[in-house]
């Protein structure tokens with residue numbers, strides 16, 4: 001190669017070899033993270049051919065944490081060391097796979113759109129953002145995203161990233177203002193300035209940490225080839241954009257030709273500090289790819305950026321919004337406290353003050369009074385007042401809770417130091433959250449352990465939607481109760497309808513067996529069916545096979561006035577549980593034959609509910625395993641059920657989305673040149689195959705002809721042999737005849753001689 005090519009010199013900031021990620025971070029990224037914390041946008045990306053070490057550089061390993069965990073640590077270190085500012089951090093994680101943007105923190109959200117506005121620049125929406133307060137929380141979110149990311153085993157890398165991933169930290173910060181004491185007379189109102197802190201501008205900056213998918217020449221796998229085509233196309237566009245940016249002639253820059261360049265538009269066009277890490281393979285076999293990467297790096301080096309800090313004054317900055325809300329909530333809290341104090345003193349003066357004893361005494365005296373109407377009024381008034389006080393307390397608690405929640409989201413050096421969790425020394429596994437191995441793929445359940453998550457979502461117009469988990473779960477619980485009540489209502493309506501028909505028929509003079517009708521109503525209420533079906537579906541989802549079985553098949557729970565309706569299963573742990581006042585779902589665990597059944601009972605005291613196992617054994621139900629109807633609304637079982645249903649729904653949604661995506665990909669693939677070439681190739685093959693088929697038929701005919709000829713020759717040969725045999729036989733016969741004639745001649749000659757002598 002050296003002989004063929006003249007030597008070329010390129011200039012870079014640093015050239016690093018080996019496996020030391022700390023050196024890369026310190027030389028190329030540390031300052032950029034620092035300036036991101038000071039309000040400048042920052043973007044770091046790794047570029048290079050497949051398997052050259054992009055993911056190793058960005059994510060690293062537990063022994064050599066990469067750029068991302070080190071940057072996260074530094075972000076929090078900066079907050080800890082800057083006591084004069086307060087911060088709010090939110091993170092998002094997306095991937096670009098086959099030119100489609102997917103939210104890795106909300107995997108069901110695919111094909112997200114890119115928008116642009118004057119204030120925010122280019123942004124993706126709707127994208128889930130999570131507000132973060134600790135480094136380990138951030139790392140867990142990254143792990144959750146990594147789990148969703150498209151990686152596959154390729155010809156070159158067993159864990160090849162098949163998508164470009166962008167992890168973004170939005171940093172909001174502003175100077176901390178001393179908080180003046182609040183006065184209860186401060187008027188409330190969302191837009192009203194409370195005059196307590198001068199609204200200083202909030203700095204908003206983004207730190208983008210990008211792991212690009214690797215370019216590769218060709219793959220032996222069709223799916224990988226298709227991904228490779230998309231990856232190569234977007235990397236090619238990135239190269240073109242960078243070439244144009246550094247071209248002195250200028251001209252149109254094709255940011256819109258790929259999703260990657262469009263998202264990076266703000267960073268590449270100037271308003272960000274950018275650090276590009278190019279990874280190359282030391283192998284001679286990769287010299288061509290390595291040279292392309294070096295050329296790319298040299299071009300990137302020529303880009304001139306002019307990053308500036310971004311200041312925001314409106315509600316788009318959550319920090320400002322939350323601070324304002326906290327101030328308003330505090331004012332409201334003071335007002336409620338003042339109102340409560342005023343109410344209490346009024347109450348005391350009316351009823352005699354003290355701890356309410358005087359009031360009660362007075363009331364007692366009133367009760368002794370002949371005018372019982374007056375005492376009744378006073379009692380009503382007292383109850384009303386107490387209710388008001390309780391309500392006010394609830395409001396105050398809610399206000400305090402919200403203030404607390406919002407305050408926790410705003411990070412200051414004090415709040416971070418109070419949480420503990422010092423900075424780990426770089427180069428040790430302490431950069432990772434406790435107990436986490438930094439492998440790109442982990443179980444998604446670890447994410448569930450994340451407590452107190454607070455998410456926000458930005459809509460297309462940039463409005464921030466917030467979803468506190470607590471409210472979400474309260475709503476979910478309410479939904480369950482509503483569903484439960486609805487099914488109860490349906491059951492009741494069914495009962496009423498049946499009774500109505502029976503009554504109408506009685507009115508018409510028909511003989512109706514009311515007792516039988518009632519029994520039918522009780523035996524098959526829609527609600528029970530609904531519950532049984534729901535439970536069976538959940539058990540199925542949990543991997544336990546349930547089958548509908550008659551009383552004989554699955555075991556029966558008997559009960560006086562109750563009817564058995566059995567459901568059988570073959571394995572698994574069992575339990576006995578009352579699901580309503582009248583209905584029980586019973587399971588029992590036996591090695592190979594367990595039974596599940598439901599029973600209805602009219603009267604609990606008359607009930608002797610029994611579980612009858614297939615082998616005839618009868619088990620009574622214990623009272624302490626029964627629950628009241630109210631418990632049904634919020635039992636661990638119901639919560640688990642809701643959770644399972646949600647999870648199942650989510651899983652199904654993911655499957656559906658994946659299937660749809662596959663279908664879309666197939667449709668897109670069918671429209672591609674690659675597919676058209678494949679079809680042409682196939683047609684050619686088919687034509688060639690038809691030609692070969694004809695040729696084969698011709699050959700077959702020739703072979704048959706030859707075979708016939710051979711057979712004819714064989715027949716002729718046989719004829720010749722037969723003829724020869726006949727001739728030989730005749731010849732032998734003739735020879736015998738000649739011999740006998742010669743003997744006759746000899747005898748005659750002898751007789752002649754005798755005659756001559758005599």
Ligand SMILES: Nc1ncnc2c1ncn2[C@@H]1O[C@H](COP(=O)(O)OP(=O)(O)OP(=O)(O)O)[C@@H](O)[C@H]1O
Nearest residue numbers: 018019050051052053054055056157160161213214
């Ligand atoms: N500097 C390094 N020191 C030690 N091991 C490395 C280094 N760089 C890469 N590796 C190892 O090489 C393998 C491939 O690296 P990695 O997955 O980071 O490549 P990549 O460029 O991200 O590939 P792709 O584009 O296919 O995703 C991994 O096993 C990684 O641990």
